[in-house]
Amino acid sequence: MFCMEEMRSNYNVTYACHYHVVWCPKYRRKVLVNGGDERLKHILEEVCSEHNVIIEGLEVMPDHVHLLVNVDPQFGIHRLVKLLKGRSSRLLRQEFSVLKRRLPTLWTNSYFVSTTGGAPLELVKHYIEGQKRQ
Numbered sequence: 614m615f616c617m618e619e620m621r622s623n624y625n626v627t628y629a630c631h632y633h634v635v636w637c638p639k640y641r642r643k644v645l646v647n648g649g650d651e652r653l654k655h656i657l658e659e660v661c662s663e664h665n666v667i668i669e670g671l672e673v674m675p676d677h678v679h680l681l682v683n684v685d686p687q688f689g690i691h692r693l694v695k696l697l698k699g700r701s702s703r704l705l706r707q708e709f710s711v712l713k714r715r716l717p718t719l720w721t722n723s724y725f726v727s728t729t730g731g732a733p734l735e736l737v738k739h740y741i742e743g744q745k746r747q
């Protein structure tokens with residue numbers, strides 16, 4: 614069961630919705646390097662902050678992104694992912710011209726999402742943090 618500190622609420626819903634999300638650049642190209650990875654983290658943090666989403670874990674690999682977030686179920690994980698991928702693609706392609714030359718679009722249309730209800734939250738956080746060490 615969740616402790617009350619993990620619970621969040623809006624006007625009519627109390628929730629603890631944790632999602633592990635993973636997505637990749639088109640063709641799984643290793644383009645999230647040379648400052649693009651840090652800029653991407655900043656963009657994701659900005660979008661999440663604007664929409665009252667808590668980032669509990671974030672790791673940018675050269676060819677994919679891991680994100681652990683706490684999202685209002687009425688806002689929806691699909692809406693969040695669309696906002697994250699849309700803004701980050703537009704801004705990164707404006708700021709890093711190599712992304713325009715190497716890829717027709719920055720992200721694939723697909724992504725992976727899983728609720729963390731079956732696993733302890735600390736285990737999922739540890740998994741995401743360990744991605745860089747592998």
